[in-house]
Amino acid sequence: MVAIVAVVLVTRGGRHEVEPGVVDVQRASPAAAAQVLRDFVAAVDAEDADALAALAPVGDDAAADLLTGIGSDLPELDLRQVSARYVDQVGTVAEDGSWTALTELTWQFGSFDAEPSQGEVLVSFAPSGDGLGITGFGAGATSARGRVPLWLHGDLSVSGAPGVLVLVDGSRADAAEVVARVERGIAVVRRVLPAWRAPVVVEVPASAADLDETLGVAPGTYAGIAAVTATAGSGTDDEAPVHVFVNPEVTAGLRRAGAQVVMSHELVHVATDAARSGTEPWLVEGFADYVALRDTGLPDRTTLGRAIAAVRRDGAPDGLPTAADLGTQAPDLQARYEEAWLACRIIAERLGERGFVAVYDAAGSGTPVTSALGRRGLPVSELVRLWRARLELVAR
Structure with a gap:
C-alpha cells in the first residue's frame, strides 16, 4: 500500500523550509x-x-x-x-x-x-x-x-503403514526406509510395553537447521541430536499431537543398527508420553535406551563406550545424570545417556523387568523416583552405589 508523506526541502534566503511533496512509501x-x-x-x-x-x-x-x-x-x-x-x-x-x-x-x-x-x-x-x-x-x-x-516445506515424500505416517524432505526411498525402521521399532517397544497401540507420525526435515526451524527453536539446538520426540506445535495439553522428529545429518552417519536404536528409543517416548512427563530425565532417557537396546546383544564396550572413556578420564561421577547433564548442548552428552541407561539396566536386574516398568509408570504418574524405588526395596543411594561400582568395573 502507499502513504503520502511531506518531504520536500526548499531553500529561501538561506533558510531551509519544508514544503508539501509526495513520495511513495510502501505499507x-x-x-x-x-x-x-x-x-x-x-x-x-x-x-x-x-x-x-x-x-x-x-x-x-x-x-x-x-x-x-x-x-x-x-x-x-x-x-x-x-x-x-x-x-x-x-x-x-x-x-x-x-x-x-x-x-x-x-x-x-x-x-x-x-x-x-x-x-x-x-x-x-x-x-x-x-x-x-x-x-x-x-x-x-x-x-x-x-x-x-x-x-x-512442500514437495515431500510421504509414506506410511497401518498406524504409521512418515514425512521426509527427501526421496521416496528415504521415506520407505524410515517406515521400515518405525515398524521394527514398534515391535521392539511392544516386547516391553505390549499394550501400546497409539499411531506414530515421524517427520524428517532435510537438515539439522530445518529441524530447528520445524520445532521453532534457536539455530543449533538439535545440531548434535539424532532425533527428538516433541509436540508438533506449541500446545502442551494432554491431547496435543506428539511426533518424532529426526535429524538426518546425524542419523546419516549411523550404521543401520544405530539408526534403529535411535528410532526405537524415540518410539518408547511416544508410547510413554515422555514429551509431557515430569519424570526425572535420567529415568526417561535410560528407560528408552533400556527398551531400545534390550535385545540387540551389543557388548558393554559398545553400549558404554563413551561412559567408559569418561570414567577413565574423570573417575566415576558422584551422582546420576541431572537434567542439565542431559541437555541438548551438554558436554559429554552421549556418555551421560549411557550412564542413565546403565542405571536403568541395574534397576531391571534388581527388580525384574516388570518391577522396573512399574517404577517407571509410578514415576510417570507423579510418584517421586526415590519413593517409587524405595517402595520396591531399592533406595536411590543403593542404586547409585551399585551404579558407580559397575562403571568403575567396566572402565578397568
Whole structure:
C-alpha cells in the first residue's frame, strides 16, 4: 500500500523550509494479508495445488514451486482443521513492498492426531497485481521466532503403514526406509510395553537447521541430536499431537543398527508420553535406551563406550545424570545417556523387568523416583552405589 508523506526541502534566503511533496512509501496491509491467508486455507482444504500456486506473486517461480509442492502432498497427508489467523506485522516493509507477518496456524494429520497442532508461523508476502502474494514461510535459519511445520516445506515424500505416517524432505526411498525402521521399532517397544497401540507420525526435515526451524527453536539446538520426540506445535495439553522428529545429518552417519536404536528409543517416548512427563530425565532417557537396546546383544564396550572413556578420564561421577547433564548442548552428552541407561539396566536386574516398568509408570504418574524405588526395596543411594561400582568395573 502507499502513504503520502511531506518531504520536500526548499531553500529561501538561506533558510531551509519544508514544503508539501509526495513520495511513495510502501505499507503493510493486514486486511490484504488476512485475505490471502483465507485463500491459502481454502486451497489447502480443497487440496487444490493450482489454487495454491496462484497465491504466489506474479513472476515468482520459486514461490509458485513451493506452493505447488505443498499442494501435491495434501492428498497423502489428509490435513484437517487447517486455519491461519493474521497476528501482526514483523519488521518493516522492504523497498520492493515485501514484508513478513506473524500468523497463528493450526493443522491436523487426519486420524493420526487427536486434535490440531497450533503454532506461530512467519509468512512472507510481496505485491502481486493489486493485492498480495505469498513468497514463503519462516525467517530462515537466523531466527528462532515462530516455526515452519514440515508440511509447509512442500514437495515431500510421504509414506506410511497401518498406524504409521512418515514425512521426509527427501526421496521416496528415504521415506520407505524410515517406515521400515518405525515398524521394527514398534515391535521392539511392544516386547516391553505390549499394550501400546497409539499411531506414530515421524517427520524428517532435510537438515539439522530445518529441524530447528520445524520445532521453532534457536539455530543449533538439535545440531548434535539424532532425533527428538516433541509436540508438533506449541500446545502442551494432554491431547496435543506428539511426533518424532529426526535429524538426518546425524542419523546419516549411523550404521543401520544405530539408526534403529535411535528410532526405537524415540518410539518408547511416544508410547510413554515422555514429551509431557515430569519424570526425572535420567529415568526417561535410560528407560528408552533400556527398551531400545534390550535385545540387540551389543557388548558393554559398545553400549558404554563413551561412559567408559569418561570414567577413565574423570573417575566415576558422584551422582546420576541431572537434567542439565542431559541437555541438548551438554558436554559429554552421549556418555551421560549411557550412564542413565546403565542405571536403568541395574534397576531391571534388581527388580525384574516388570518391577522396573512399574517404577517407571509410578514415576510417570507423579510418584517421586526415590519413593517409587524405595517402595520396591531399592533406595536411590543403593542404586547409585551399585551404579558407580559397575562403571568403575567396566572402565578397568
